[in-house]
Every structure is written in structure tokens, then in C-alpha cells.
Amino acid sequence: MVDILPDYPPMFWVAAVLAVLFLGIAKAGFGGGAGTIGTPLLALTIPVGDAVALLLPLLMLCDLFSVWHYRSTFHRRSVALLLPGAALGIAAGTVFFDYFLGNGQILRTGVGVLALVFVGFHILRSLAGKTLEARHPGAVEGVLMGILSGFTSTLAHAGGAPVAVYVLPQRLPRRLFVGTTVIVFAAVNWMKMPPYIWLDLYHVGNLATVVVLAPLTFVGVRLGIWLNRHFTDLWFSRVVYGILLVTGLKLLFG
Template sequence: MVPDYPIYFWMIAGIAVVFVGIAKAGFGGGVGIVATPLLALVISVSDAAAILLPLLIVCDVFAVWHYRMGFHRRSIKLMLPGAVIGIAIGALFFGYFAQNERMLQIGLGVLCLLFVVFQATRAMILGVLAKRHPHAAEGVLMGAVSGFTSTLAHAGGPPATIYLLPQQLERSLFVGTTVIFFAAINQIKLIPYLGLGILGMEHLVTIAILSPLSFVGVKLGIFFNQRFTDVWFNRIVYGILFVSGIQLIMGKSVLLWLVG
């Protein structure tokens, strides 16, 4: 039976899933963080996270196949063990935050705004940042932070980017590394999501309806990666994130607040 969601849910969910596919397969760097805040505007954060996880895994299948031969193995070996620790800690906190939806909304909103600030200053940072190979401990630490934020809101991109950025990897290698890393993380996250009852049978029909859009997003991402820079795509994502973050913190529509 198709869930009785309003039409605007399906519109927002469809856009979010396509954005995730484009971001994951096309540009990396965690811009797929936009999906959870978008869905959290119309459903609970925990439901948004639950619906998105299988859809992320569908995206992973297509993206991993494309980038299977091009990723930075040293970074994966360092970040992944830390990510397992971060996922475990995130799972412990998820149960508490799920009981306080407002706190989860505010936290997600703050994370959105911090991500926008980070990305806005990223170009300046990269301009003065000398290429270096970060210490192994940095990889484990950023992997742990990435696993933690990814478990709570599929928002593990920024910590991973902070670790990968100084290495100044070639673009396809950078994207391939994020694809492989988050594909592994998403598989591991299934354990706490199923164990804690975050992901349940009630989500399956919604996931099945939206899953074809994952493939569409990934194919568009690969197409854009080969032909365009990520400047305008990222600007659109950052704008959506900024507005979504403010709305989540305020607990109401920015538009209604401006006119009311």
C-alpha cells in the first residue's frame, strides 16, 4: 500500500534522491548532505534518515561500479576503521535524539549551516594549503567523525573532505575515494538502523517508489562529472542547505516567517 504522503513530499523526496545520486557519482565532497534536511522539512528526521539509507545504498551500487578502479587506497584503509567506531557511537546517541525530535532538527540545522560555511571558505583554504599527506591518526579521527555524523543524518561528507582536501587528489580519484568510503559506511550503518528499529517495513514501499531516481541521479552525476565543473551545482546545493538549515532551526518555513 502506497503511504499517504502529500504530493509535496514526493516532489521534495524525488529532488533529494536525484541530488544525492548526482552528488555521489559526480562531485563527491559530501554535497549529498542536502537530502536529509530536505526530507526533514516534511517528515521526522529519523524517518528521513531511514528512507534515505537504502536509497543511498542503491546509488552506491551504480557509483562503485563506475569508480571501482580509481580510489585512494591509503585513505580508505585509515578512515574506515575510524568510521566503524563513529557509527557505533552514533548508534548509541540516535536512540536518545530520536526521542527529542526538536533537538535533532536543531542539530541538523546547525550542521547544515556549518557545512555551508566550510564549503564557502574551502576555496580560500585550498588556495593557501600546501599539498601534504596527513598523519594516519588524522585519517582515523576524521573517519570516526564522519561515521558519527553519517549515522545521525547521512552527513559524513565534511569530515571526510577535511581529511582528503590537503592531499589535493586528482578529481576523479577524490570522487572515487568518497564513493568507496561511503558505500562501505552505508553498508555498516544497516546494522544499527535495523537493530534499533530506525528502518522498518513501513518504509519499504516509499523506498521502492523512489529507488529508480537513484539510478537517474547517478547517471546524471557521471555525465556532469565528465563535462562540467561543480561550481554551479554546488552553489545550488549550498543555497538549499542554507535555507533548509534555517528552517530546521526555526521550526517553521522561512517564507512564512518573512511574510508573517
């Protein structure tokens, strides 16, 4: 196994362990979109194409654990409206990715921008969360947010903000909100795999790396479920978005 692993820099393994643990914790405990931290962290040490390819199978493993846990706890109408749009967004994201795959700097900059956008969205959501009135967004808004989510998820596994824009105003109970995001992102991740294969993002080396990191997905998911029961979102969000802010700035400005 060691012989076929790529010659990654030492910092890659530090970033990879942190990224996979955060992905599992976020997906199972605090809504899958918080896993946005994974791609920017890895993109500090390896090309963006390699980073997203490496993370997708690990995300899908997290999905197996977390979907089982939330299999009967999700908002069916939201899932039904978001997924068709997500499929369209994935198609658009695949075309974009294919066009810029040879330009690592553009993709790196794009991931950095997305990271900072997510930090800004989190701050605005925190400021406005208590003043927004509960409402039920319509079908068109659901499809549009699905398209945005599918597009950004294809580029950087960063589809959380559009889904949150659609789901949060409904003021769902915390567990129902987390279950809904888990189901949506599980479906989105499975839909992304054929385009990633078509983009030729996989090789023996990164698949071997997935095998090495795979056990951490279970650890992260179990931690996420436990933390969800015992802690509020606030401390976790501060850690995640603090790291995301620093990482986004590093990707943009070196």
C-alpha cells in the same frame, strides 16, 4: 503498493524526488559528501528518523552503480585509514540516536545545525582552497576524521566534511578524489544498516516508499557521471549549498 504507502504530505514527494536526484548526482559525479542535502530536505516534511531510514537504502543503491564505475579509481591509503574510525563513529552515533530518537525537535535542530556547518565549511574551503599547501595527513588524523564522519553520517548522512578535511589536502586528481569518497561512503552506508535495523527505523510503509523512489537513483547517478565530465564543480556546489543554507535555516527557525 499505493495502499501501503504512508500518508505523506504532498511536499514530501517534491522533497524526496529532489533529494534522491541530488544524492545520485553528488555521489557519482561530485563526491558523495555533497549528498548531505538529502536529510535536511526530507526533515522539512517528515521526522528525522524516518528521513534517514528512507534515504539509506537509496544511498546503498547509488553505491552499487557508482562503486562499479569507480571500482579501480580510489586512494587506497585514505580508505584504509578512514574506515576503522568511521566504524567507531557509527557506534557512537547509534547510541546518540537511540537516546534522542523520541525527541524529534532535538534531532531536527541537530540536522539544521549540521546543514549550516556544512555551508560554513564549504565557504571556508572555497576561500582557503588555493592557499593551502599540499600535504599528506597522518594516520591519527585519518582515524579521527573517520570517527567524525561516521558519527555525522549516522545522524544525517552527513559525513562529507571530515572526509574532505582529510582527503583534500592531498590534492588528488579530481576523478581519484571522487572515487575515494564514493568507496568510503559506500562502506559507511553498508555499516549503518545494522544499527538502523536495531533502532527499529524500518516498517512496511517506508520500505514501500524506497521501492517507489528507487528508479531515481539510477537517473541521478547517470546524471552525476555525465555532469562530472562536462561541467565544473562550481555551479553544482552553488546550487546544493544554497538549498542547504535555506533548508538549515528553515529547520532551525521554522
